[in-house]
Amino acid sequence: LPPPPPRALPAPLARLDAWLNQVFGSRYNPAYQTGTLVVVLWIVLLLTGLWLLLYYRIGAPWDSVAGLTADPWLGNWVRGLHRYASDAAVVATLVHALRIFLQRRTWGPRTLAWISGLVLFSLVLVSGWTGFVMVWDSFGYWLAVEGARLIDLLPILSEPVRRGFVGDRPVASAFFFLNLFLHVAIPLGLGLVFWLHVSRLARPLLLPPRALGWGLVGALLLLAVAVPVAMAPEADPFRIPAAIPVDWFYAFWMPITAVLSPGASWALLLGLGSALLLVPRWTRPPTASRPAPSRVDTQLCTGCTQCSLDCPFEAITMVPRTDGRAELVARIDAARCVSCGICAGSCAPMGVGPPGRTGRDQLGEVRAAIAAGAVQDRLVAFACEHGAATVRPALESLGVTLIPVECVGNLHTSAIEFVVRAGARCAVALSCPPRDCWSREGPRWLVARIHAEREAELQPRVDRRRVRIAELPAFDAVSARALVAGLQQELARLEQPAAEPSIELENECEAPEDAEEVSR
């Protein structure tokens, strides 16, 4: 079989994540929050941009910005905040895209998010381009000329756009007006594309934890005050400056296009753009190794709606039944299902989930582990395959029995109950940090199912002293060892676990006689 898609970030990056978790705590780890941080930066840019707009004059672009910059009390740092926030937005966007790419969350139902993300990033770059041109300093002039050089290759205008910047006549006010219009309109338009970007997510997280968001704004503000933005010389079409102060976040391409012909620049741009647009196609695993979408066993489905409530991708809808029973029945939209298996964890009668990963399948795995003598008086860890399962050798060397699951949200509480009643010293669910969950909401729902009686809740009869949930990022063997040591210390205070002789959890959920009617 072809290799399956990677289950975790490459080890060096995962270790960097783990280190950042130690520094900031997983809740405030900025690497997990790149998407929401961009939203914060976007808000900062809109607010500071609105203020800057009040002082900008189309008729005197450089002079008006120079006037603002010379004001040490407000103008300079508001402009600095605007500038640094825009730079940080590029960094956050790139890190966000890189993580998504490395995690292979780019294909299938996530294609729309990837493509719209590319559009968003392109719009951010174009918006930045217009912003720097607005200042009309040596950098803005160079950007305008480079942009015009590329546009001139297109058979649109008879007169080259670049003619407008050569100095034989003043640059048309209409150019600055159009530029200003685009600089205002594009960021507002970003909101629409952003809506598309998250449109396939249920309950999208739009903002980071408050402390992180304000911390970022505060840090940028301090930076704007400590390292004030300076004015470059005014644009001069009659002089090539020896050096231009370049914002590399937005003009990283300039040294390349400066030595390429416009045709070669376009070819490079189109080639790179096409390659990025085709990422969903070439990162999609072959059919044989592609995880199958969830299925509904319509005989078992009670129409409780819990799976459709829990699905992080809105892939489940409830529809009227056609078999004469009164309830609704769940229906999976395979085009939206990422096969995270969270629905399997939400279904008390174990009637939904990806093939091989339903609650009943999990009970089968637990039963096999019991038969192998790997449960009684042992620490049993249900480990997320994207996270804790990557340190399997470290855990097993400490005597832990590891049962991998696609996501802790996929874990059915009956599997935990089974393990505890079978005499395990403790059943621990090792989740990824909630903000880095591949399935978005796995840890959240697991906590609710164990502690807040969310369907399918962990039954009251289960000894809660022997149930734990712990965060363990991928490749973090150090934390894994510390975690197990701490757990063993705690468990030493408990009495020896007792194993129940016969546990038949499946029988508590009526199995159908005719289970053939399976619908997608």
Next chain:
Amino acid sequence: MNAPLRWLAGATLVLGGGLLTAALSVMPWRVPGAELALLRLAWSGRPERLELCRQLTDAELEGVPVHMRRRVQCEGRSARYGLEVTIDDSGLLHDTLLGGGARNDRPIHLLRDISVTPGAHRLGIIVRRLDSLPAGADTSAGRVDGRDSALGLTAGGRDQRERQERARARHEALPAELRLDTLLAMTPGEVLVVTYDADRRALVALRPEPR
């Protein structure tokens, strides 16, 4: 990692990230070619229209709908121009300039950058019309008389507008020859713009205004 160490690591990261952002935000880029001077030829001008005109007979005009009647019918094309640029008497550029658009009947827009070593130079530019009409060709704009009025050719001052339009186009067209011959002292990074002054009907060299 204990709390002070975490704070230290966190503060170092934030500080380092901030300073890196600030540095990359204004890091200078050495512009290629800044050690040279630049000669920039930038102008727009309408090419002369070369056309042969013929006066339609009354019978021909009567066969045309009133609103489409024109006494003078001209056919032709826009002229091509040759461009020669010399620096210190050595040829630097030799090109043919065509009007814009699919039929080359739109203005010629020229934009060429030529790198030049700084110092004193003698610059020569010649723009010369390459095409001309056969000798004795009728290029007249036609006449207007009482008969034209009867045929509807003068309605709404159309004949007059057409004459004015032809005169304007002739005036706006590039002259048959343009020359610039000048001595230059160019400094590194300086851009000398040579453009066409339509009012003076001549090529002019523009230099930055002293500040």
